[in-house]
Amino acid sequence: MSDTERQVHATARRAKEAAAELAPLGREAKDAALHAVADALVAEAASIVEANAEDVQRARRAGEPGAMVDRLTLTEERVAAIAGAVREVAELPDPVGEVVRGSVLPNGLELTQIRVPMGVIGIIYEGRPNVTADAAVLCLKSGNAALLRGSSSAYSSNTRIVEVIRGALEKTDVPVDAVQLVPGAGRDSAQALMRARGLVDVLIPRGGGSLIQAVVRDSTVPVIETGEGNCHVYVDEHADLDKALAIALNAKTQRCSVCNAAETTLVHRAVADRFLPRFLADLADLGVTVHGDDAVLAHDDRVVPATEADWGTEYLSMDIAVKVVDSLDEAVAHIREYSTSHTEAIVTDSQSAARRFVSRVDSAAVMVNASTRFTDGGEFGFGAEIGISTQKLHARGPMGLREMTSTKYVVTGDGHVR
Known part of the structure; x- marks a missing residue:
């Protein structure tokens, strides 16, 4: 195992421990953490924009198209908009604990299927640094730990945004390691995340067709295929x-x-x-x-x-x-x-x-x-989305908070034996 893979897997282990602490937290604790994150983003807007300027400068030196540079660029107004989106997620219903179905079996057992977090969600994405905050808070709201692997083009911005989020979480009941940036900026760190089966429960790629297909092809972690739209x-x-x-x-x-x-x-x-x-x-x-x-x-x-x-x-x-x-x-x-x-x-x-x-x-x-x-989570009334799934297993179409959960059965008896 390479040094990069050891570092990525160590990060994933911390995320797995954080996910176990996060899963039983109620809505009040999670929403308080999201509001703390929003406040911190606004308070640290200047430092986020300063870090973002490094990414923008590199993009311009590399001759990236103007549209690409614009998507990469953050201003204090754009950071405020990101914080506003975080507050909107806080206002959404919490899907965790929702009863999907329930019944009393003929033998008297009470059967209930409820929504639960997936656990650790890895997100591999390109370009826009606002995705860093969006993905982190959607994972938190649905009770999942987030491992974020953005593109090298936004590395300085992503690093600073995650630092701000983690700083805000330190003052809340949500474990800090519920949001982490995957170590490294090279392809080897993304490959290590794709191979973290048993530590990461699901990967969600967000970006162009080549990125999505690379993750689907190379990952040993289950992948929710998103985005490519002909x-x-x-x-x-x-x-x-x-x-x-x-x-x-x-x-x-x-x-x-x-x-x-x-x-x-x-x-x-x-x-x-x-x-x-x-x-x-x-x-x-x-x-x-x-x-x-x-x-x-x-x-x-x-x-x-x-x-x-x-x-x-x-x-x-x-x-x-x-x-x-x-x-x-x-x-x-x-x-x-x-x-x-x-x-x-x-x-x-x-x-x-x-x-x-x-x-x-x-x-x-x-x-x-x-x-x-x-076809959009906001237009469908979901309030927010992590992406649009084009596959058939686990979720299909715009993925809102409910689609970022799994389910488990709770069976209650009174001394029942089979």
């Missing part, structure tokens, strides 16, 4: 075309760099001649590059010929793939072949078409006459 909007032959235009444009352009933005629009041939000229013109006006099939190319000479790779691409940019299909079944077949199982949408006034689409599309969220951009 989302589709299908405009059905029975669609209200005004609604379809608004939904398709919103899904692509409202914020193109997020996982629930649409990357492909499929249009039924019966409405293509009426829908595509308006849609393509509006996309061009908004600065979107369209990658289209031959039927789409025929409508606008600004369209770029689509390649096979375009149908499977999560652009995260002002690019979109557009294809004309002959039927709802062809649209579903295309989605099933190329989707990452995140979010798909149908625009239609036909209830039978909507039902057929919903039953045949196998994704975490399916929208009927609504934008893909609504």
Whole structure:
């Protein structure tokens, strides 16, 4: 075992001990700790911004794009917003102890299934340092210890934010080691976290497709796969075309760099001649590059010929793939072949078409006459989310506090024997 692996595993052992202390704490103790964290973030905003300036300077020297630098940058106003988000989490209901189901068995045993923390949650993430605070407090609220492994690009910021959080926890009933930064900034520290099976209960990767797939491929710790979104909007032959235009444009352009933005629009041939000229013109006006099939190319000479790779691409940019299909079944077949199982949408006034689409599309969220951009914990009323799961085991879709818990059965008898 390497020195890095020994250090990471020692950190995970401390987290496991802290998780055992944290699990039985009630809501009052956890919420008091979250408010203490929020107060500390505000009080230490200047020192957090100072540490962040080191990361920003390195990013600029490395020639990172302006959008990347902006996502990395913290100001005192942004730190105050992070603190506000922490207070919002404190106001959310505590899922721990919630009764999922209960019954009295024929033999008189009382059976109750309740929500409990998972234990130690490792989070591997890229870029934005606000994720450090967001992830830490979501884990705390749900009774879990957090092991945070951010990217090297935000190392100074993440280090200072975790120092502030741990300093605040020292004055509360929550154990300090419930929030820890994984030692090291190199790939070996992330690999060591992925191999900490038995010390870490679950890993959640947050970031681009390459990061997510690397964690899924290399981890011996169970992984909740999140985030990668090749989302589709299908405009059905029975669609209200005004609604379809608004939904398709919103899904692509409202914020193109997020996982629930649409990357492909499929249009039924019966409405293509009426829908595509308006849609393509509006996309061009908004600065979107369209990658289209031959039927789409025929409508606008600004369209770029689509390649096979375009149908499977999560652009995260002002690019979109557009294809004309002959039927709802062809649209579903295309989605099933190329989707990452995140979010798909149908625009239609036909209830039978909507039902057929919903039953045949196998994704975490399916929208009927609504934008893909609504797949979000806040929009769903969860208050906050750790990510959007695109897998089928343990959680699927936006992961709020409930999805960060497991369950256990409590069986109460009166001298029962089998």
